[in-house]
Amino acid sequence: MSISQTPTPVVNGQPRKLPSLPAPTLVKWLRDMHLIREFEVRCMQSYQEKKIGGFCHVYIGQEAVAVGCVAAMKHEDPIVTAYRDHGHALARGMTSRACMAEMYGKVGGCAKGKGGSMHMFDRPNNLYGGHGIVGAQTPLGAGLAFGTKYEDEVVNGGKNRRVTLAFLGDGAVNQGAFYEAMNLAGLFDLPVIFIVENNGYSMGTAIHRGTTMSHDLCIKGRAHGLKEATIDGMDVLAVYQDMHALAEWCRENSRPAIVDMKCYRYKGHSMSDPRKYRTREEEERHESNDPIGKYERALLDHGVVTDESIKEIMKACREEVRDAIQFSNESPEPPMSDLYTDVFVEPWGRFTGSSQPEFTGGASNVCTFRATDGKEGLV
């Protein structure tokens, strides 16, 4: 399979070759990338307006990775990712409303306001969470692959048919859990692709300051026998084509892979990051290689879009995100009773889940909700 080692320019003035997919599919990728960028810009505004709390990590600059990877997979293929997860959620099909409302901490959010920016879960779209602890999602990704393979082969007696994508940042490659996950994946023939979104910085630490052999992160997978690919993550066409080939290889062979996905994070690690560890010149150099602009040119060259239709797409994205913000503003705060739900699935026994000892009249020893004089509160 062909793996792009470097950014893919227009070769000899010829337009980029497009994959043989229906035009609406190609246009949807552009729309998804625009949507993520618009969404993240408005996230930053909402954060500054204190509508969004806690930690918030935006995906601007890396849109081609999530969009290209999701496009290369089947809907039934599970995806798990880290805390910079808005882009993956939107690319996977979560509505802007559910995603934004989650960050607003409202009941309309994907997790009813219980997860927040770093914990986007979407069961209908097989997104098994953003996960907040660096690297912690990688054994989960191996487990999702174990689960699909076991279900297909042991429970149903057929052939493995799904591949899991486990995204991580380059900062996570130094976590022990990642190496354990790769070893298990290699050992148990798990169809999982560990996609290292290598944006060059783990928070404020440049990759060479924290990672050995940082010029090629695929080396990290070699010891575990993983299939390797280095992909230009600033080019959605390269991401789609290389990921599609890799995923189909993993599906067919039921084997794991690692991807060094070279990309760049335009903004800071989180909203509180002044980016003093890198130069403005460096940022501008990467911004001039913008994945959205590059893809627009490729589509324009082939007449798949026009300047007018691009404007229409951008306008539609702005409207969608504006609607999501309005929805999030209007979505109710979670009721106090939600504090006590979703702790346990199965309230067997009188003391699990929402139930309480009978003789206490519904109040237990600690921090229990009850209605007194018509008001809700903690006792």
Add this chain to the structure above:
Amino acid sequence: MSATMSSPVMSNPIFREPETLGGAVREIEFRDAIREAMSEEMRRDKRVFLLGEEVAQYDGAYKVSKGMLAEFGERRIIDTPISESGFAGMAIGAAMMGLRPICEFMSWSFSLVAADPILNNAPKMLYMSGGQWGCPIVFRGNDGAGGQLGSTHSWCVEGLFSNVPGVKIVIPSCPADAKGLMKTAIRDDDPVFFLESERMLGNKGHVPEGEYLIPFGHAAVRRKGTDCTLCSWGRPVNFCLEAAEILAKEGISCEVIDLRTIRPLDLPTVVASVRKTNCAVVVDQSWSFSSPGGELAALIHKHCFDDLDNFVHRVHSDDVPTPYSSKLEQEYLPNVRKICEAVRAATYRA
């Protein structure tokens, strides 16, 4: 024997106390009881599988899974590398996918390197996902002091892990309970920490033929008494029963309550007993500071404030790292002598 047989949960026909099954006496070891439970559930449900270090070809480091590889094959009895953080996390991912993993820690002491997946992922997944994904998984293994294993291998993790909402913690004291509670644990949709004791795996007890599941949150009254309520779980329940024998000869009648699960905790059974005896001693193998025993004592104080003739006395492991020396280790643990002393003090017979 259970004080709570008439509760709504027990009216569910899948739940039965082992002594209600009748039949011939059949004595098997604690480890056999756990194996029977796992094997029966694996025969019932293909989604149940066992993974852990040495569980397959080695037949289990403590022979709990002996013979299971031969019956179920290597796809369902899975040897893992020594990689607790990795395989615990992998099992959690598989549980999210709808499987029902039984994840063995050779010792719960080794679970500390898997603290992130078992505490940050398993118990919080349901909540953080707004109810979209639970984590139906059983983590099981040896907990507490073995025999002279030294400080790093003698953890009572319930002292740490019972602090975390979202987990169910099961600590059986006898083979019959081990079987019935393990079957419940495997069928439970929430993460269950199942704490066994290396020192009890060879203990024999009557385990009836036939299927039974013991519900969580239902204590068993192991011995009736009138002067003092002894509350415990796991291995120290057996010490409490020994102590109760000795104390009976001194004229002190102890009621021994085996909580069986500490999350959920069967408070009504304890409270009913303490309201009768007006005296309580809590025996907990974990260290005293911030312990489940301390929590139970606080609950008894709250709910039995006007019933108590003395404050709730507590017997724990001493507040030091577990020593290697056999003599020191026996003194360190909540032993029969310490329990007797605590009961005498609590009943003003010291």
